[in-house]
Amino acid sequence: MKYLLGMTLISLLWSQPARAGMDEILAGYQAAGASSFEAAAGKELWNRSLGKNEEGQEKSCTTCHGADPRQRGKHVKTGKEIDPMAPAVQKDRLTEAEKVEKWFKRNCTWTLGRECTPQEKGNILTFLRHS
Amino acid sequence: MSKSWLLLALALGVVGSVPLALADRDGHERHERRSYEERGYEGREEDDDDDREHGRRRGGDSSHRVTLDAGYVTECGACHVAYPPGMLPERSWRKMMGDLAHHFGENAELDQAAAQRLEGYLVQASGEGGSKFARSVPSGMTPLRLTETPKFRSEHDELRGPVPVKSMAQCEACHTRAKEGSYEEREIVVPGQGRWEK
Numbered sequence: 517m518k519y520l521l522g523m524t525l526i527s528l529l530w531s532q533p534a535r536a537g538m539d540e541i542l543a544g545y546q547a548a549g550a551s552s553f554e555a556a557a558g559k560e561l562w563n564r565s566l567g568k569n570e571e572g573q574e575k576s577c578t579t580c581h582g583a584d585p586r587q588r589g590k591h592v593k594t595g596k597e598i599d600p601m602a603p604a605v606q607k608d609r610l611t612e613a614e615k616v617e618k619w620f621k622r623n624c625t626w627t628l629g630r631e632c633t634p635q636e637k638g639n640i641l642t643f644l645r646h647s
Numbered sequence: 648m649s650k651s652w653l654l655l656a657l658a659l660g661v662v663g664s665v666p667l668a669l670a671d672r673d674g675h676e677r678h679e680r681r682s683y684e685e686r687g688y689e690g691r692e693e694d695d696d697d698d699r700e701h702g703r704r705r706g707g708d709s710s711h712r713v714t715l716d717a718g719y720v721t722e723c724g725a726c727h728v729a730y731p732p733g734m735l736p737e738r739s740w741r742k743m744m745g746d747l748a749h750h751f752g753e754n755a756e757l758d759q760a761a762a763q764r765l766e767g768y769l770v771q772a773s774g775e776g777g778s779k780f781a782r783s784v785p786s787g788m789t790p791l792r793l794t795e796t797p798k799f800r801s802e803h804d805e806l807r808g809p810v811p812v813k814s815m816a817q818c819e820a821c822h823t824r825a826k827e828g829s830y831e832e833r834e835i836v837v838p839g840q841g842r843w844e845k
Contacts, residue, residue, distance in 0.1 A: 571752060593753070594727040595813045595820070622754050 537611030538603070538641060544613065545634035553635075558643025561636055566627060575627045577640075585647040602647040610641055713828040716768050722757060723765065724826070728819045731828060732769045733778030734793040740769040743791050751791075792816070811838050 542553065563583060565576040573579055573592050580598060581589040586605045589598035603609045610616055616637075624632040632640070713731045720729040732740065744766040747755045757765070773781055783798035784790060793799060794815040803815065810821070818825040821843075823834045835843035 591726050593751070593813065595817050596727050618757075622756075625754055 537613070538645060541610070541613050541616055542638050542641060545638040548634040550633070550635040550638050553638040553642040555639070555643045555646045558639035558641070561640055562643055564627075566629070569626075575629075577623070577627060579627075585644050601644050603645055604647060610644060616641075711830045711832070713772075715828045716772070718761075719765055719768055722761060726753070726755075727816065728825045729828070730793055730816075730818070731778075731830075732772035734780045734799070735773060735790065735796070736781040736784050737770045737774050738789050739784075739791060740773055741766065742789055744769065806837070807840075809839075 545553075562577045562581075562585075565574050565578075567575060569575050571593075579592050581601055585602040586600050588600055590596070591598060599609075600606045601609055603611075620632055620637055624630065624636075713733065715724075715729050715731070719732075723729050735743075743750070744762060747757060747762065756762075780793070780796050780798040783801075784796050790796060799815075812820040818830070821835050821837050822830050823836055824831070833844050837843060
């Protein structure tokens with residue numbers, strides 16, 4: 517019985533870091549001035565298209581990641597498969613602040629032509645978390 | 648009693664060695680079991696690769712298989728397959744790492760520490776042993792596209808189209824173990840054509 521209890525505790529604690537990672541990231545955005553986050557707003561931004569770029573590619577998250585974050589994506593240029601963005605499907609997603617910032621910087625620039633605001637980033641992460 | 652056992656052991660040894668003596672590695676299957684290292688470096692007629700003229704490659708990699716740095720795979724294998732550093736000469740890697748903001752139309756910038764480390768790795772790994780790909784590039788050229796080296800072209804000159812890939816740089820489309828750094832012929836499966844080695 518004690519053993520079972522111990523194992524349960526350990527397994528609960530073990531799963532914490534994954535969610536703690538995203539919570540910390542979101543807290544960081546709020547500290548930077550964002551208000552409460554909305555999955556719906558994140559979804560809108562995710563699906564938004566800002567027209568085509570010079571290479572004829574649609575400037576949207578969905579171009580590489582697809583509309584459904586639970587599905588695998590495909591890089592529009594190289595064809596390389598991209599693991600799903602939804603943490604519900606891909607456990608390690610969106611837990612490392614550095615990695616999240618690196619890709620937001622590259623991909624917001626590619627789609628919006630500028631960096632995303634903390635509000636926008638938080639909305640997107642919230643949308644992905646609830647996918 | 649012990650003499651009988653000795654005789655038995657001897658008999659078994661003789662009998663057991665007969666199939667070994669008769670066995671013939673006639674190489675009827677091109678890449679049968681043995682790795683490049685085991686086959687030695689004397690060269691085999693049916694093997695079109697002659698990298699081995701320069702002797703044993705450091706690290707025990709065969710010419711069709713490389714060990715890739717984990718950090719390199721993570722950073723540079725995110726959007727495309729992590730290409731073996733030997734596919735390009737050192738000067739090409741330096742040039743590429745010097746302008747990651749304009750990486751084939753994308754921004755692939757990294758923090759300085761990571762970029763420096765990766766450049767060091769690429770330069771060292773590409774120069775090691777002097778790969779055939781790197782050496783096939785004329786001295787005046789500094790290609791950024793590994794598909795543009797003479798050796799790359801000659802390696803793929805037997806391929807007949809059409810092949811459903813976005814570009815020839817999409818190695819993993821046919822080289823089924825490209826992600827692990829392996830490009831052995833027996834692993835090739837061309838979409839729409841099947842296995843390369845019939």
